[in-house]
Amino acid sequence: KAGVTQTPRYLIKTRGQQVTLSCSPISGHRSVSWYQQTPGQGLQFLFEYFSETQRNKGNFPGRFSGRQFSNSRSEMNVSTLELGDSALYLCASSLAGGDEKLFFGSGTQLSVL
């Protein structure tokens, strides 16, 4: 069974640009959540989607957005990039977003110059 797939693996952008990251969950998983990991702030929750609906959102500015498609694949978008957005962005999937294990993808390493 394939794991959680994130693309691209690495990304370099400049300030002011926008970026879209993609996540394909494990087959059959309907909940997808996103986390940002930085050395300074650690792992922080961005948002969670279930059946194309955003159920929860973390404390991030409106520049961070996401969506989920009918096949459970998810994308997150960051507009007007800032230097502080440089981070490892991790996607995780679970069956229904309850008390099951979260399975994480390998992440997208975003560098903003």
Next chain:
Amino acid sequence: ELKVEQNPLFLSMQEGKNYTIYCNYSTTSDRLYWYRQDPGKSLESLFVLLSNGAVKQEGRLMASLDTKARLSTLHITAAVHDLSATYFCAVDTFQGAQKLVFGQGTRLTINP
């Protein structure tokens, strides 16, 4: 606001020794997770603890949960070099959706 604190943040130990990582959290929760992260890699799920008194073991790792004390422990028995990694605990606030709040992580180095 839920806060999750781990200690120690850094741990260097010798092979064959035992040690414990502690995870304290600030508000009531019945769901606690432990993850392992190797440098440059993603998070690997180790344990999911869902009730007070839950204890799970796999290999040299054992995790327990005391919801009344708001404390979880990850115990390492007879450490081996392969267990060197960063370990995170995370608490699920679950307000209708899975949302994990992570501790700062414990960087564990096991020396031969």
